[in-house]
Amino acid sequence: MSRRAYRKEILLAVLCVIVILQLTKNVIFGGDNDDQRFHYSVVGQENVSEIHPTCKIERNLRIISYNIRCQYFNPFSIWNFNERIERLVEGIKDFDIALVQEAYVVNAGLGVISECASRLVTAMSKHGFHYRTSIADFMAPYVGKSGGIAIFSRIPLTRTTSRQFQSFSFFQYTDYMGFVIGEYIVNSRHLYVVNTHLDPSRPATRIMQAKELTSATRNYTMSSAYVILGGDFNIDNRYPTLSNSSEEYIELLRTMKEAGLRSVFPSRIETNIDGGNYDAIFASSNIAVVRKEIIKLETPSKALVSDHFGLAIELKLL
DSSP: OOHHHHHHHHHHHHHHHHHHHHHHHHHHHOSSOHHHHHHHHHHTSOBOOSSOOOBOOOSOEEEEEEEOOOOTTOHHHHTTHHHHHHHHHHHHTTOSEEEEEOOOOEEESSOEEOHHHHHHHHHHHHTTOOEEOOSSTTOOSSEEEOOOOEEEESSOOSEEEEEEOSOOOGGGTTBOOEEEEEEEEETTEEEEEEEEEOOSSOHHHHHHHHHHHHHHHHHHHHTTOEEEEEEEOOTTTTSOOOOTTOHHHHHHHHHHHHTTEEESSOSOOOOBTTSOOOEEEEEETTEEEEEEEEEOOBOTTSOBSOSBOEEEEEEEEO
16 A cells, blocks of 8 residues: 555544544534533524614725635644634624635534534624624535525624525535625615625536526615625636636626626735635625725634635725
């Protein structure tokens, strides 16, 4: 047996042990300790205002999108998850709205693995993000992975909506992916914030999912509401590139333009450690982008918070 094959077998064995231990923990102890179980019990609830308030905001809004990479079956993405979550929340505490991807809840058949979502909810709540969309709306009914997306907010949400994609590839059959919409009333006008994570397997499927997104948001832009749409679009993820001439990228821009949305980062910038540009934010024309940047948060031990970088924007509602 070659050294490479031996290493693969060792890694697979370690991975199997981690899965078995996690499943055993879920069966025996209910998945988490009392505090974490409490938070799992509410990750599926929508934290919205009971009085549907109109927020009076005279300053610019700050919004960030971050894929936090919590893949339970990849030991390298969960070994320091607590440290990464704490640094993430510390690094984004001054933002008003946070769009988070890959905070997964997994139905493993014998039990539910929810530590990513519950720890994230705990940390975000402690730092003032008291309003959010449901994390578990896309929960797999038998075996599978939830969409892992959520909007966290310091500003009261009026209403939230979760929609599962109707288009998906064969390899994502057990991944219940979709998008969430957070609705606000700011200065007596509607603001819709959308968070999503598109299929990582097939470009054709991603384009169909993008059309589902724009179909859902087109009425908002037509009504002069403010619209922000962001997340991990997995653009060209099989062949990482920063080229503006990518057919998939051009098609995505065309699809968004048809819905009245423009890219906040029109020139492609690296948003992943592999050199790819997978993440994006789009905005309606009645929003002025005052400042934008790509941020790379690190833990105290100098590890990156995620393999993705954060997309941060400061905007003015016109």
